[in-house]
Amino acid sequence: MNGVPDATDNLDLLWVYLQQEPLLWLTATLGAYAIGHYLHRAAGGSPLVNSVAVAIAVLVALLVLTGTSYATYFDGAQFVHFLLGPATVLLAVPLYRNFNRVRRLLVPMLAALFVGSITAVVSAVAVAAALGASPETLRSLAPKSATTPIAMGIAEGIGGLASLTATLVIITGIIGAMIVTPLLNLLRVTDWAARGFAVGVASHGIGAARAFQVNHLAGTFAGIAMALNALLTAILVPLLVGWI
Amino acid sequence: MVHAILALLVCQLLGEVIVRATGVPIPGPVLGTFFMLAALAALREVPEALNAVAGVLLSHLSLLFVPAGVGVMLHVARIRTEWLPLLAALFVSTALTIAVTALVFFWVMRRMGLHEPEQRS
Numbered sequence: 001m002n003g004v005p006d007a008t009d010n011l012d013l014l015w016v017y018l019q020q021e022p023l024l025w026l027t028a029t030l031g032a033y034a035i036g037h038y039l040h041r042a043a044g045g046s047p048l049v050n051s052v053a054v055a056i057a058v059l060v061a062l063l064v065l066t067g068t069s070y071a072t073y074f075d076g077a078q079f080v081h082f083l084l085g086p087a088t089v090l091l092a093v094p095l096y097r098n099f100n101r102v103r104r105l106l107v108p109m110l111a112a113l114f115v116g117s118i119t120a121v122v123s124a125v126a127v128a129a130a131l132g133a134s135p136e137t138l139r140s141l142a143p144k145s146a147t148t149p150i151a152m153g154i155a156e157g158i159g160g161l162a163s164l165t166a167t168l169v170i171i172t173g174i175i176g177a178m179i180v181t182p183l184l185n186l187l188r189v190t191d192w193a194a195r196g197f198a199v200g201v202a203s204h205g206i207g208a209a210r211a212f213q214v215n216h217l218a219g220t221f222a223g224i225a226m227a228l229n230a231l232l233t234a235i236l237v238p239l240l241v242g243w244i
Numbered sequence: 245m246v247h248a249i250l251a252l253l254v255c256q257l258l259g260e261v262i263v264r265a266t267g268v269p270i271p272g273p274v275l276g277t278f279f280m281l282a283a284l285a286a287l288r289e290v291p292e293a294l295n296a297v298a299g300v301l302l303s304h305l306s307l308l309f310v311p312a313g314v315g316v317m318l319h320v321a322r323i324r325t326e327w328l329p330l331l332a333a334l335f336v337s338t339a340l341t342i343a344v345t346a347l348v349f350f351w352v353m354r355r356m357g358l359h360e361p362e363q364r365s
Contacts, residue, residue, distance in 0.1 A: 029307075029311060032310065033304075033306075033310055051307075052307075052309055052310060052313060055310045055313075056310060056316060059310070059314045060314060060317045064317070070315060073311075073314060074311060074314075077310070077311035078311065080307060080311050081308065081311040084273070085276070086249075086253065086273075086301070087305055087308055088271070088274060088277055089252050089259075089276040089280050090252065090297065090302060091302075092277045092283075093294060093295065094298070095277070095281055099285075104358060105358060107356060108349045108356065108358065109349065111349070111352045112346070112348040112349035112352070115344055115345065116344055116345030116348065119337075119340055119344045119345070120338075120341040123336060123340045123341070124333045124336075127332050127333040127336045127337060128329040130329075131328055131329035131333070133330065134326065137326055137329070137330065141330070141333060144337070145338075145341060147271070148309070150271050163315055164319050166315050168330070169312075170309055170313035171316070171334055172338055174313075175334055175335060177306075179338065180342055183339060183342055184343075187343055187346065187347065189350050191349075191350055194350045197345060198346035201342075202338050202341035203342075205305060205306075206309055209306035212302055212303060212305060213303075219302070230271055230274060231270060231274070
């Protein structure tokens with residue numbers, strides 16, 4: 001050695017640099033999503049090839065292979081994560097554009113919201129409990145249809161694991177985005193407002209993302225559903241938790 | 245563009261501050277959505293720059309969930325032991341919620357005579 005760095009030392013230093021800066025994992029996040037987006041397109045836009053699911057699989061594989069912790073990854077990826085807030089505020093834009101239609105459909109929306117929100121909580125907890133899930137898992141599962149930050153807050157408040165809830169919320173979103181189109185075609189619900197609203201209640205922002213891909217009006221109603229269901233779930237889950 | 249981004253951040257910041265100050269169980273950004281809606285209603289139009297930002301961000305909304313989703317790697321052990329109740333609950337509940345919500349929406353809308361027969365593309 002004698003102070004002369006050889007190639008391995010340089011590589012080590014390079015790796016240390018990359019691990020410390022947000023650039024690497026920020027780039028990897030966008031790259032993995034680009035792969036997911038490409039595969040989604042290549043599959044003819046099939047909802048079964050979900051770009052979020054692909055991106056997560058690619059990134060988890062990459063992190064495991066390089067022995068990188070989630071905390072290190074998140075230091076870089078947090079810039080993407082942060083944009084969830086501004087994106088939520090941006091939902092005001094399609095909401096404003098469709099305001100008259102939204103106001104006209106207020107009663108169907110609220111009726112569907114109330115029934116859907118209770119269904120989401122009760123059916124998830126009932127099925128998992130029947131199949132022997134632990135109480136901690138049940139408490140983490142209950143708010144799974146609410147959007148991530150709210151669901152995490154609710155889970156914490158009732159003795160669940162916030163980070164497990166975050167995972168379950170994302171999986172719920174991906175499942176909803178995958179099944180909504182075939183399921184509602186099967187049920188012959190052809191109305192875009194109803195379709196969007198349903199996927200927004202069940203699958204929050206990932207459902208809304210899928211809805212925006214398919215139809216702008218559906219996306220608008222999915223965004224509204226996501227916001228309303230976040231509120232209602234925050235009220236319902238603590239009330240229902242006595243039964244868990 | 246700067247004004248549009250500034251407006252977004254101000255709305256979110258106001259939302260977060262009010263939520264923390266009052267303890268209402270609403271997410272800050274959701275409250276921010278209402279502020280933005282009020283601002284748009286006052287302007288009576290969507291500024292072009294805001295429109296552009298909305299187009300970009302909302303069409304790739306799902307990207308924003310990737311960092312949180314990667315957190316699945318923290319729960320591999322639990323998912324391995326409880327995969328059946330978890331997956332069954334998530335699948336059944338998500339499908340049931342979508343179906344019930346859509347059907348109630350559709351049913352009430354038709355009963356009230358609000359159905360629009362254009363639709364479907």
